Every structure is written in structure tokens, then in C-alpha cells.
Amino acid sequence: MTIPKKLVLVGNGMAGIRCIEHLLKLAPDAYSITIFGAEPHPNYNRIQLSAVLADGGAGLQDIVLNDWSWYEDNGITLHAGHAVTSIDTAMRTVTSDQGVSASYDVLLLATGSRAYLLPVPGADKEGVIGFRDIRDCRAMLEASRTYRRAAVIGGGLLGLEAARGLLNLGMDVTVVHNSTLLMNRQLDPAASLMLQQELERQGMTFRLNAQTAEITGRRRASGLKFRDGGRLDADLVVMAVGIVPNAELAAAAGIATRRGVIVGDELATSAPGVYALGECAEHDGIAYGLVAPLYEQGAVLAKHLAGVPTEGYKGSVTSTKLKVSGVDVFSAGDYMGGEGARSLRWQDEVAGVYKKLVVRGDRLEGAVLFGDTSDGAMLFNLIKSGEPIAGREKELLLGYAPGSGGTAASPLERLAAMPGDEIVCGCNGVSKEAVVQAIVSGGCTSLAAIKACTKASASCGGCKPLVEGLLELTAGDAVVQVKEGICGCTSLGREEIVEAIASMGLSGVRETMHVLGWSRPEGCSKCRPALNYYLGMLQPGSHRDEKESRFANERYHANIQKDGTFSVVPRIYGGVTSPAELKHIADVAERFQVPLVKFTGGQRLDLLGVRKEDLPRMWEELGMASGSAYGKALRTVKTCVGDTFCRFGTQDAMGMGIRLEKAYERISTPAKFKMAVSGCPRNCAEATIKDFGVVAIDGGWELHAGGNGGVKVRATDLIGVVRTEEEVMEWSGAFLQYYRETAAWGERTAHWVERVGIGSIREALASAEERIALNERLQEALATLEDPWQEIVGDPELRKNFEPLAAAGREQA
Ligand SMILES: Cc1cc2nc3c(=O)[nH]c(=O)nc-3n(C[C@H](O)[C@H](O)[C@H](O)COP(=O)(O)OP(=O)(O)OC[C@H]3O[C@@H](n4cnc5c(N)ncnc54)[C@H](O)[C@@H]3O)c2cc1C
Ligand SMILES: NC(=O)c1ccc[n+]([C@@H]2O[C@H](COP(=O)([O-])OP(=O)(O)OC[C@H]3O[C@@H](n4cnc5c(N)ncnc54)[C@H](O)[C@@H]3O)[C@@H](O)[C@H]2O)c1
Ligand code: SF4
Numbered sequence: 001m002t003i004p005k006k007l008v009l010v011g012n013g014m015a016g017i018r019c020i021e022h023l024l025k026l027a028p029d030a031y032s033i034t035i036f037g038a039e040p041h042p043n044y045n046r047i048q049l050s051a052v053l054a055d056g057g058a059g060l061q062d063i064v065l066n067d068w069s070w071y072e073d074n075g076i077t078l079h080a081g082h083a084v085t086s087i088d089t090a091m092r093t094v095t096s097d098q099g100v101s102a103s104y105d106v107l108l109l110a111t112g113s114r115a116y117l118l119p120v121p122g123a124d125k126e127g128v129i130g131f132r133d134i135r136d137c138r139a140m141l142e143a144s145r146t147y148r149r150a151a152v153i154g155g156g157l158l159g160l161e162a163a164r165g166l167l168n169l170g171m172d173v174t175v176v177h178n179s180t181l182l183m184n185r186q187l188d189p190a191a192s193l194m195l196q197q198e199l200e201r202q203g204m205t206f207r208l209n210a211q212t213a214e215i216t217g218r219r220r221a222s223g224l225k226f227r228d229g230g231r232l233d234a235d236l237v238v239m240a241v242g243i244v245p246n247a248e249l250a251a252a253a254g255i256a257t258r259r260g261v262i263v264g265d266e267l268a269t270s271a272p273g274v275y276a277l278g279e280c281a282e283h284d285g286i287a288y289g290l291v292a293p294l295y296e297q298g299a300v301l302a303k304h305l306a307g308v309p310t311e312g313y314k315g316s317v318t319s320t321k322l323k324v325s326g327v328d329v330f331s332a333g334d335y336m337g338g339e340g341a342r343s344l345r346w347q348d349e350v351a352g353v354y355k356k357l358v359v360r361g362d363r364l365e366g367a368v369l370f371g372d373t374s375d376g377a378m379l380f381n382l383i384k385s386g387e388p389i390a391g392r393e394k395e396l397l398l399g400y401a402p403g404s405g406g407t408a409a410s411p412l413e414r415l416a417a418m419p420g421d422e423i424v425c426g427c428n429g430v431s432k433e434a435v436v437q438a439i440v441s442g443g444c445t446s447l448a449a450i451k452a453c454t455k456a457s458a459s460c461g462g463c464k465p466l467v468e469g470l471l472e473l474t475a476g477d478a479v480v481q482v483k484e485g486i487c488g489c490t491s492l493g494r495e496e497i498v499e500a501i502a503s504m505g506l507s508g509v510r511e512t513m514h515v516l517g518w519s520r521p522e523g524c525s526k527c528r529p530a531l532n533y534y535l536g537m538l539q540p541g542s543h544r545d546e547k548e549s550r551f552a553n554e555r556y557h558a559n560i561q562k563d564g565t566f567s568v569v570p571r572i573y574g575g576v577t578s579p580a581e582l583k584h585i586a587d588v589a590e591r592f593q594v595p596l597v598k599f600t601g602g603q604r605l606d607l608l609g610v611r612k613e614d615l616p617r618m619w620e621e622l623g624m625a626s627g628s629a630y631g632k633a634l635r636t637v638k639t640c641v642g643d644t645f646c647r648f649g650t651q652d653a654m655g656m657g658i659r660l661e662k663a664y665e666r667i668s669t670p671a672k673f674k675m676a677v678s679g680c681p682r683n684c685a686e687a688t689i690k691d692f693g694v695v696a697i698d699g700g701w702e703l704h705a706g707g708n709g710g711v712k713v714r715a716t717d718l719i720g721v722v723r724t725e726e727e728v729m730e731w732s733g734a735f736l737q738y739y740r741e742t743a744a745w746g747e748r749t750a751h752w753v754e755r756v757g758i759g760s761i762r763e764a765l766a767s768a769e770e771r772i773a774l775n776e777r778l779q780e781a782l783a784t785l786e787d788p789w790q791e792i793v794g795d796p797e798l799r800k801n802f803e804p805l806a807a808a809g810r811e812q813a
């Protein structure tokens with residue numbers, strides 16, 4: 001029996017572990033393996049950090065690629081949380097920062113890169129981070145709970161993915177970019193401008209051509225100062241201006257380095273027995289920053305170490321896709337084209353699609369796709385293979401079916417026509433043939449099975465539509481549809497969960513998660529509040545609201561501000577108040593030294609800057625109901641003066657608004673719910689951008705729904721016209737309850753209306769019988785509700801939550 005050689009891997013990341021996986025297949029007994037990883041985690045999918053961030057942290061545990069048992073099962077000694085600090089190439093040993101040494105016959109360096117942090121004054125302040133690992137991702141999630149303004153420096157792939165994630169977390173995001181064009185290293189000007197317009201539409205703000213000179217603030221960052229003297233306020237600064245290979249460890253050991261650790265075609269470094277791969281390695285002058293080339297390196301090195309003949313690593317052509325922004329962007333090869341190259345462009349401004357091919361001679365050299373990237377894999381394969389494309393340019397640019405004479409091919413037709421050796425998953429180098437084989441011979445009938453079998457779609461996920469298409473083409477009816485769950489803890493969707501709670505009579509968040517087989521017993525910040533809402537909606541009488549499953553604002557019944565103080569918004573029905581009420585509010589505000597009093601957009605008074613410990617006393621002194629300004633509940637009913645004073649008014653808008661607000665205050669809804677009543681079609685209360693808007697007309701009222709005045713403005717759809725105030729109450733109550741019962745938790749009416757269609761809502765509310773039944777269920781829920789402020793005021797135990805120390809302890813738990 002031959003004694004296995006000792007292999008040490010430094011860097012427990014994507015490239016190094018992929019190489020070990022190959023090696024274990026090729027030569028399972030040839031090496032005894034020891035791995036050092038600076039991060040305290042098993043190998044995880046770094047690429048998916050963008051998606052985890054965009055998802056509010058849900059799914060962090062789902063991105064593990066090789067769990068702890070994988071190391072054990074393969075007899076690997078893992079030192080997680082150990083950074084190797086020195087290599088002795090003469091003695092062939094490595095030593096970690098925790099004093100653990102290991103000797104090697106073969107050493108693999110796969111230490112990856114780190115975020116490049118601009119060397120500007122203030123870069124070391126609290127709140128300034130890169131975006132590279134789980135710790136950075138958590139730091140952003142944490143910051144978004146307390147702070148509102150984020151600046152992302154760098155408008156490349158990473159910066160835009162970080163910015164999209166922070167936007168999803170509710171932050172105001174400005175991307176500060178040093179060029180006039182976003183993704184200037186990946187896109188041509190036309191695609192870059194289209195991308196900018198789309199992201200602006202999503203709510204992102206850009207500061208282009210800006211050079212950051214300083215990060216301002218005391219201990220924590222409070223903003224940026226630019227070279228031209230301009231300033232930007234920011235409580236969180238994310239630097240995404242490129243990466244630096246971690247090559248210092250090798251350099252200190254006398255191994256040749258430039259930008260990265262220099263390697264040849266066999267990935268060998270200048271030191272005997274020492275190899276490098278991944279982002280820390282520099283091959284032919286290039287240190288790659290995408291997984292596809294790093295995985296190719298891993299496959300070559302594993303073969304070399306297993307004694308399997310290989311041609312060596314010859315470098316890679318790369319392609320990129322922007323993830324999580326909801327807009328499809330692809331670029332590959334030389335996308336700008338220079339002297340001697342022809343650029344072919346096609347643009348459909350209505351559909352928001354742009355395509356550009358760069359052709360030199362009869363070969364495709366580069367491509368940019370915006371809005372429709374379904375041809376990305378095919379074009380990328382042509383760029384890599386260098387196959388002549390003369391005469392096919394139009395077909396390639398317009399996506400025509402080959403030989404069709406000019407008919408656009410459907411995505412499935414294009415997949416069917418794709419040659420078997422074409423790569424469908426760029427990250428993992430998986431061909432169409434390999435996927436088809438996995439389906440036909442390997443019996444894989446779901447995306448998950450194909451992923452497990454071939455690794456296709458296991459990294460960035462960009463090839464998912466292609467893999468699903470092949471599944472549909474090959475397996476047809478045998479396809480097992482794997483549903484998207486409400487979060488990473490479950491594969492169950494909203495409908496199944498609601499159905500299960502109702503039919504099985506489940507009670508309590510924990511019980512529901514347990515019975516329905518949650519993968520994480522404690523759930524996550526996405527599913528726990530959702531379950532709490534569904535349980536409350538279905539069991540209004542018996543469900544005990546689980547405060548611990550609610551967000552901090554809803555637990556404290558006040559909105560937390562960026563300086564840690566709170567805002568108090570007492571309910572002022574219909575926005576109509578009196579001198580006495582105003583004096584009273586002013587007295588209380590003075591007594592508690594409220595630093596700022598402001599009218600909200602919904603015509604309410606916001607008392608800002610209140611300390612947490614003062615909240616219960618202040619509510620007590622106000623003696624008013626909570627305005628629910630913090631909750632997923634009815635917020636405000638905005639009104640105009642209506643016919644009481646206005647010469648144009650046709651109805652009593654104030655009276656109607658007050659009636660609606662009194663009827664539905666405190667009701668919990670899937671997402672915040674705003675209403676307005678205008679006294680005539682001039683619509684001064686802006687009722688047509690509210691969740692439910694009422695507009696008076698001669699002899700009646702128009703009822704509108706599904707509006708939104710936020711990031712993406714949406715005008716309401718008309719759901720009906722009624723004559724009396726009674727009918728307004730009947731329709732509004734029915735609408736509210738129907739929304740409560742059928743929308744997903746967190747779904748604003750604007751999205752819900754678009755998803756289910758206004759026609760189906762009109763239909764559901766058309767019958768008087770159904771409207772009455774919905775109102776009865778709504779009343780049942782309303783009957784159980786008490787004012788949360790007065791409930792706390794009257795309960796010494798609940799008041800303790802607001803005492804500084806006790807609250808801090810609970811917050812941490
Ligand atoms: C948010 C994000 C999104 C991305 N999206 C994409 C994408 O869509 N497509 C794509 O192709 N690429 C993407 N990338 C890039 C991709 O993740 C990297 O190319 C890939 O992870 C590099 O693999 P690696 O093994 O070389 O380095 P890493 O995955 O960084 O692994 C290196 C590991 O080595 C450890 N280490 C470093 N020094 C030491 C030491 N001295 N001792 C012990 N351990 C050490 C590090 O802590 C790290 O865990 C993305 C990157 C990020 C951050
Ligand atoms: N979808 C994907 O494929 C994906 C996603 C995230 C990250 N990544 C990879 O992660 C790595 C890091 O990504 P990245 O976006 O940081 O690198 P990058 O080099 O691709 O982009 C950095 C961007 O920052 C800009 N920049 C540089 N200095 C600046 C300054 N002082 N002020 C403002 N802007 C400045 C540059 O113009 C450039 O567009 C890359 O290798 C990237 O390929 C890939
Ligand atoms: S909406 Fe009509 S009634 Fe109301 S204030 Fe404006 S003009 Fe007057």
C-alpha cells in the first residue's frame with residue numbers, strides 16, 4: 001500500500017475546494033488532506049451573497065456548498081477560523097495565526113482576494129466596509145436596521161449588486177462611480193445608459209464621474225467629500241472598487257508574485273511543490289475575478305496532481321452577467337471593438353432590448369446583451385470557439401431560427417437547435433449534452449437533481465432558465481416542478497402555508513414551522529413575521545400576537561430613527577384636529593423636549609427625537625390612540641376639506657375619512673395600507689395613489705385601489721362607483737379583508753393588484769353576499785384589537801421593555 005502524500009490547502013473557498021472535489025474523484029486515496037480557512041465557515045457560495053443581501057439575509061445558511069460533514073466524510077482535517085501566517089518552503093510547513101502547523105508534500109494556495117479599500121482619509125471609520133464575505137453581508141444587514149443612507153463606491157458588478165441589495169433593505173442608496181458609465185469594464189455606452197435608466201427607475205441614485213476624496217464623520221462615517229468639493233451624506237459606505245489578490249503570504253515566503261502569485265500552465269509557483277489557483281493566482285499576467293476560470297484552473301490542477309494527462313491551463317475568455325437587479329445584462333469578450341472590428345447593433349426601445357455583436361473578419365469577438373440575455377451562452381460559445389460566423393450575423397443578432405429565413409425563434413427552439421457540446425453553465429463548464437445525459441440516463445427530473453448531479457446552476461444561477469428549458473425539452477411531462485418557498489427555510493409558498501394552517505388548525509409560529517418541516521427550526525426574519533401575520537389573519541380570536549416575530553418598530557410601536565431615538569405619531573382621524581388637541585399635543589411635546597415636530601405626508605403630526613424610555617410616559621400623557629405609523633396596518637386616511645368648506649366640494653370628505661379611519665384603525669394588513677378621500681374629482685387628497693382611494697363625484701363616490709406614491713408610482717384602478725357613505729364602508733371593508741386574506745405578507749396592494757389582476761378583485765367583490773361575508777370576517781378581527789400604546793401604558797410588565805437596560809438585553813437576545 002502506498003502512503004498518501006500530505007496535501008495542505010490554504011484557503012477554504014470556492015476555487016480550492018472545487019479542486020479538492022475533482023481530486024477526490026480522480027485519486028481518492030492519493031493524498032491526506034488538511035485545509036486551513038481564515039473564515040469560520042465551511043466552503044460557501046460567495047456569489048450568492050448578493051442574493052442573500054437582496055433577500056434581507058434569508059438563505060444565508062442555504063449557500064453552504066460543502067457542509068461540515070463533507071470534510072469529515074472525506075477524511076479531511078479542517079482548521080476553520082485559522083489564517084495561515086507563514087510558509088516555510090524549505091521545511092515544507094505552514095503555520096496558522098493560532099499556532100497550528102502542518103507539513104506538506106504538496107501545498108495549494110487558494111487565498112482568493114480581498115476588497116480594495118480606497119486609501120482616502122476616513123476609510124478606517126466605523127460603517128466603511130467592502131463586500132466580500134458573510135461578515136460584510138451581516139454588517140450591511142445590521143446597518144440597514146438602524147441607518148437609512150448608504151453610499152456604494154464603485155458602479156461595477158459588485159457595487160450594483162450591493163446597491164440593489166441595500167435598496168431592498170429599505171435604504172436610500174447612492175452609487176458613486178468614477179466613470180460617466182456604469183459597468184464601464186463590462187458594457188458599451190448604449191447598454192450602460194439603459195442600465196442606469198432602469199436602476200434609476202428602481203430608486204437607485206447615481207453620482208457619476210465622482211472622485212471620493214475623504215470619508216467624513218467622527219467615529220462613524222457620516223458622508224463623503226469629493227475632489228470637486230461636493231458632499232454626500234451617508235451612514236454606511238460600501239467600497240466596491242475592485243479586488244486585490246491575497247498574495248502577501250506567498251511573497252513573504254519568497255514565492256514569485258506580481259499582482260497575484262505567479263503560476264504557469266500547471267498552476268505551479270516558483271517554489272517546489274507549491275501551487276496556486278483561484279483569484280490569488282496570476283496566469284499569463286491575468287488574475288481572474290470570476291469563478292468560471294477558477295474552476296477551470298481547479299480541474300486542471302486536480303488532474304495534474306492525480307497524474308492524469310492534461311494540456312495545462314491556457315487562460316480563459318470570460319463573460320459576465322449582472323445578478324439580482326431584475327434586469328438582464330450580459331457581456332463577453334471584446335465588447336467595445338476597435339480598429340478593424342465591425343459592431344452590429346440592434347435595439348428595441350419599446351421592449352428595452354439592446355444587442356451588440358463585435359465581429360472581426362468572420363469571427364465573433366465580443367457581445368453585449370441588455371434586456372434579453374437568452375442568447376448569451378450561445379454567443380459566448382462562438383466567441384470562445386472562434387468558429388466562422390460569416391453569413392449568420394443577422395441570425396445571431398436577431399435571434400432568428402437557423403435556416404428560417406427570418407423568423408424569430410422561441411427560447412425553446414433555440415435551445416433545441418443548440419449543439420450538444422455547447423456550454424450552458426459557464427460557471428461550472430457544463431455542456432448541453434451533460435445536462436441532457438443527466439436527465440436521460442441519470443434520471444434527474446428536477447432542477448435540484450440536475451444541480452446535484454452536474455453542478456449546472458449551482459454557482460451564480462444565471463443559467464437556470466437554460467437548464468430548466470432543457471429539462472422541459474427533454475423530460476416533458478416527467479418534470480418535477482420545484483416551487484419557490486416564501487424564504488430559504490421552506491419550499492412552501494404562501495398559498496400552501498395558509499391552506500395548511502387553516503386545514504390543520506396550526507397555532508403558533510413555532511408549531512407551524514415544526515409541522516411544516518422548516519429546514520431551520522428557528523426560521524428567519526422573512527418567514528417568522530409572515531407566519532405571525534397569517535396566523536393572526538386566519539385565527540383572529542385565538543392567535544396570540546408574537547411580538548418577537550415582529551420587526552423592532554412594531555415591537556416598540558414607534559419608528560426608530562437613525563440616531564436611535566423614536567418618533568411618535570398620535571392618531572388624528574382624517575387629519576382633522578382642534579385647537580384644544582393641538583395645544584395638548586404641543587404641551588406634551590414641550591414637556592418631553594421633543595426636538596422636532598413635523599407634519600407627515602399623510603397629514604399627521606410626527607413628534608421626532610423621543611427617547612425609548614420616555615415612550616410609555618409620553619403616550620400616557622397624550623392619552624391618544626397610536627397612529628400605527630410604524631406598522632403593517634392602516635396608516636392614515638388623508639382628506640381634503642370637501643364640501644364642508646370648499647366651493648368645489650360635492651361630498652363630506654372629512655367626515656367620510658374620519659369614519660373610515662375610525663372603522664379600520666389598528667387592523668393588521670399584509671403591508672402598510674394608506675387611504676385618502678377627496679371631496680371632488682380635483683382630488684386634492686391624492687386619493688389615486690393610495691392603497692384605497694375615495695373620490696367624490698356628483699351624487700356618489702368613486703372607489704379606487706392599488707395605488708402607490710413611493711419608489712415606483714402607480715395610479716389606482718377604479719373598482720366601482722357607489723352612491724352612499726354606507727356603500728363606501730361596505731366596499732372598502734370588503735376590499736380590505738379580501739386583500740388581507742389573499743395577498744402575501746409584505747405585498748403592497750400595488751403589487752398584489754398587478755399580480756392577481758384588477759378584474760379578479762372586481763369579480764370577488766361584485767356580489768353583495770360576498771362583501772357582507774368579508775365585512776363580517778373583518779369585524780371579527782377588529783373586535784379583538786386594543787390600542788397598543790394604552791395597553792403598554794396600563795401594564796407595568798410591558799413598560800419594562802422600554803427601560804434602557806432591560807430593553808438592551810432583550811434586543812441582543
Ligand atoms: C458578492 C459577490 C458576488 C459575486 N458574484 C459573482 C458572480 O456572479 N459570478 C462570478 O463568476 N463570480 C462572482 N463573484 C466572484 C467569486 O465569488 C470569486 O471569483 C470566487 O469566490 C473566488 O474564489 P477563490 O477560491 O479564489 O477565493 P475565495 O472564494 O475568496 O476563497 C478564498 C478563501 O481563502 C481564505 N484565506 C485568505 N487568506 C488566507 C490565509 N492566509 N489562511 C487561510 N485562509 C485564507 C479567505 O478567507 C477565503 O475564505 C462574486 C464575489 C462577491 C464577493
Ligand atoms: N455578477 C458577477 O459576475 C459579479 C458580481 C459581483 C462581483 N463580481 C466580481 O467580484 C470582483 C469585484 O467586483 P467589483 O465590481 O468591485 O470590481 P470591478 O473591477 O469589476 O469594478 C469596480 C468598478 O469600480 C469603479 N471604480 C474604481 N475606482 C473607483 C473610485 N475611486 N470611485 C468610484 N468608482 C471607482 C471602476 O470604474 C469599476 O467600474 C470582480 O472580479 C467581479 O468580476 C462578479
Ligand atoms: S378635492 Fe375638490 S373638494 Fe377637495 S379641496 Fe380639492 S377642490 Fe375642494
Ligand code: FES
Pocket residue numbers: 424425426427428456457458459460461462463464
Ligand atoms: S452560469 Fe453561473 S451557475 Fe451556471
